[in-house]
Each structure stands twice: as structure tokens, then as C-alpha cells.
Amino acid sequence: MKKIFNFLFTTTILLSLMTSCISDDDYVIPPVRIPFFQEDFETATNNTNLDLTDWTNFAEEGTWLWREKTFGGNGYAEFSAFGSGSASNLVWLVSPSIDLNGYSSPVLKFSVAQHHLDVDSPDNSLEVLISTDYDGTNVLAATWTAVNANIPNSTISWYQFVKSTVALPSTNGNIHIAFKFKGSGTNTALDGAFQVDNILLYNEN
Template sequence: MKKTALYTFLVIAGLTTLTNCTSDNDVENARVKTTLFVENFTDNTDGTILNTTGWTNFAQVGTKKFTEEVYSGNGYAEFTSYGSSQASNIAWLISPGFDMNKQDGEKLVFQAAHAYLTSVDNSLELMVSTDYDGNIANFNQSNWLSLPVTTPTPSNDFYEYVNSGEVDLSKYNGTLYFAFKVKGSGTNTALDATYQIDNIRLYY
């Protein structure tokens, strides 16, 4: 009698447990992020013109380009108009190209810092293009879009790294290039700040 009662209890308990379980379709499992690209500038040579493999370092206006810098063993890309003696400096650091048709849900993050930044006209922008062909000789034939992103402001402390926030690139198809564009001046002291860029990651 006790065995029969115990068996009945276990069957009922088992059925109750099963009916209380949530089906796999009702649960969105946490998705592991897959990294497509990382750039930490670990191979930098301090104080030289940046020539990191895959990147294009381009002076659009003036002659100043991004440089490779290292501080306490950490490498990063840096740009400043200071010392250029040129009224306008516009420089681009253009990434390698990425095939956006191979995966979905692409996101980009990076960190940036400043020193001596006093004006919003001394800007750092994140740009993207899907019709740039990777040849800097054809740069003027390509279209670039500035994307909303968090960058350092004068209220940030010098060399305080700011997180860009997650930049959604998932709507783009074909080959995408992203770039960091800096505007400054070597003759206007309000526009000769330093920008540093590091810890770039593209993932989905």
C-alpha cells in the first residue's frame, strides 16, 4: 500500500515538474559574441607615423597624420595638429574592409581620450563607407557617413579613456570600411588638441 502511494506521488510530482518547465522556444539564450576584428596597436613603435597592417593613414588637409605611440607598454593611435604650423589639418585613419554579408548583427566599440581639448570644432568622428574601394587614390569618389558615437569632451580629464558605446553596423551590406576622422589646426591654439584611440573591436 505504501509502495503504491509512493509511486503515485512520484508520478504526479514528475508530471508537475514537466508542466512547469519553460520550453526552449520561450527562452532567448544569451548569445556568445563572436569577434571579427580587434586592434589594440600592440606592435606600435613609439613616435613614428602609424603604418599598422591593414590601416590607411591619410592626411586629407595639411600633412599631419596619425602616429604610433606607446605609454607604459600600451600602444595606441594618436593625432594632434600641434606643431603643424598649418591652418587646417584633417586626418583619417581608415580600417581594413569587412564583408558585412557574411554575418548579421555587427557592432563596433572603441575607446578614445584627449588632451588640451577646448572646442567642439576640434572634432573626432567615426565615419563609415560601403563604396570606398580601399584605394586611397579613389577616396574623393567615395561617400562617408558620420555615425553618432561617444567621444571625449573638454569636461573629461586629460588622457581619460571614454567608451564609444556600442555602434550598430548591422544595417550595412557589402564591404564596409570605418574610419576615425580628426579636424584640427596648427595655428589656432583652440584647435590643436591631442586625440588617442585604442581598444577597437568589431563583433556580432
């Protein structure tokens, strides 16, 4: 009888402790964020210049453009300066116009990987910028503002995608998002590549 009592007492204490560790917050289901813009490049045709509808693919310096790539059934955008033959490649990939009207807390998410990035240098880099006045044609005439993105550096393993989450300013208008690559096709220390995938925007609230 004493053994039964001890067992029941111990079980009651354990259940009490387990219950006290569970708060109401543990049962809160996080809200589902429905993107109002999304591009996963799953329609990519491997090793072709990127020509998705309403995207701008523009070479400010050099002649090569962003490429559509696929690997293991996954599509993404890539620019590699290796073999381009240009001393400087400065190339823009600009999204279609994205309407932010009615979104009080817009958030941008995307993933980026690097490969063959030998040094961390502004001469072999990827910037992410936004514009509220790009006319869809003249990239250099627009005002571009850099955002604080999580871009992989040379210490990150090749082809390992890292994620960025960027809170965007609320605006009653349209924006474009640009991925601006810089590298060299003649300097082997500056011919690394960047890959971009899974771009989406949603409202935090």
C-alpha cells in the same frame, strides 16, 4: 530550549528571504562575443607614422599623419595638431576592409581619449564614419556616413579613455571605418589631440 527555537525560526526566515530574492536570471551567464575584427595597436612603434597593414593614413589638409604611440606598454593611435605648423589639419585614419556578410547585427566598439582639448568645436574634433564604397585608395571619392559615437569633450580628463558601442546597419558586403580628425597647428585654441584604441566588431546575435 526557547533560545534554540528562536534561533532556528529566525534562520529559516532569513534563508527564505534570501532564496526569494534570487531569480533564474541571476544564474544566466552572458554570452561571449567573439570579435570578427579587432585592432588594439599593440604592435605600435612609438612616435612613428601609423602604417599598419591595410590601414589608410591620409592627410586631406596639412602634412602630418596619424601617429603610433605607446605608453606604459599600451599601444594606440593618436593625432595631435600641436606644432604641425598647418592652419588646418584634416586627417583620416581608415580601417582595412571588414566583411559583414553573414552578420545580422554587427556592433562596433572602440575607445577614445582626448588631451589639450581647450574648446568643444567642430574645428577641433574627431568624427567616426563608415563607408560601403571606399576602394581602399581614394578616401575623398567614397561616400562616408557619420555614426553616433561617444567622443570625449573638453570636460573629460586628459588621457581618460571613454568607450563607444555603435550598432551598425546589416549589409551583405564590406565596410571601412574612418576616424577623421580636425584641428589646427597655428591656433592654440584648436590644437587638441585625440587617441583611439581597442577597435573591435562582433555580432550581437
